[in-house]
Each structure stands twice: as structure tokens, then as C-alpha cells.
Amino acid sequence: MLAVPQRAFVANQPVDMRRSIDGLALLVEAVLDRSPLSGEMFVFFNKSRDKVKLLWFDRHGFWMAYKRLERGRFKLPVPADAMDWTDLLLILEGIDPLKLSLQDVWHNGEPVHVKVPGTRATHGLPVY
Known part of the structure; x- marks a missing residue:
């Protein structure tokens, strides 16, 4: 493996x-x-x-x-x-992890922001 x-x-x-x-x-x-x-x-x-x-x-x-x-x-x-x-x-x-910027992602009518470990930016990723 x-x-x-x-x-x-x-x-x-x-x-x-x-x-x-x-x-x-x-x-x-x-x-x-x-x-x-x-x-x-x-x-x-x-x-x-x-x-x-x-x-x-x-x-x-x-x-x-x-x-x-x-x-x-x-x-x-x-x-x-x-x-x-x-x-x-x-x-x-x-x-580029230093310039990473994604659009907001909405889930159930609310914006979701998730900090991905190891990166220097907050990502708008859905959380289920």
C-alpha cells in the first residue's frame, strides 16, 4: 500500500x-x-x-x-x-497556498467557512 x-x-x-x-x-x-x-x-x-x-x-x-x-x-x-x-x-x-481565496459556499442558507489544516487561508467548503 x-x-x-x-x-x-x-x-x-x-x-x-x-x-x-x-x-x-x-x-x-x-x-x-x-x-x-x-x-x-x-x-x-x-x-x-x-x-x-x-x-x-x-x-x-x-x-x-x-x-x-x-x-x-x-x-x-x-x-x-x-x-x-x-x-x-x-x-x-x-x-499558491499563500494567495488562496475561494468563493463563499452556502449550505442550508448559511455561508460555510472551513479552515483546512496546514493552509494559510479560510476556504468556503461545504460541511455535511
Whole structure:
């Protein structure tokens, strides 16, 4: 089963996307000063921020995920050293967590505002 870590550590310097699991694991130790075997997720962007690689270790081995945008760039909050899973998912979907603003959602005639854990904004999401 795929277990996803709750925290992600971001390399602030651009990374050559030709690096494999071993090359990224070396960067985790050298640049982020963390253990690649910790079970935490490590996030690497290329210079133009249109590609991202995610690296993490579970009890059986390494996982690596790669995403390439067809247009646009990933928006990174500053500083982006560490973030929780919610912020990472927003960034991977092209949403800037620092500027997140959604329209109000109404439920039973009342506006609903829900604070999503790990984000810096209040979202109008229905609660049932």
C-alpha cells in the first residue's frame, strides 16, 4: 500500500531532473541535511519550475514521482523549506497556498467557512 508522508522538505535550489533516486538521495543528505531513509518526503523542482520530483522512502524501498506541467509554473511559497501534505497538494495542483481565496459556499442558507489544516487561508467548503 502506498503510504504518503505528512511533511515534505523542499530543495530551494533548482535540481537537474535527469537525477535518479540515488542522485536525489545524495542531495537530501548534502543539501537538506536529512536522512533519505527517514520516511519524509523530499521535493525537487527544476530551474524553470515546470517539473517536480518527489522522493520518499517506505519500509520496502524508495518511491519517486515526477510531474511535468504542459504550461505554467509551480508557485512556491517563500520560504519553502518544509511544508505539510495539504500545502504540497495545492502547489502540485497549481494553487499558491499563500494567495488562496475561494468563493463563499452556502449550505442550508448559511455561508460555510472551513479552515483546512496546514493552509494559510479560510476556504468556503461545504460541511455535511
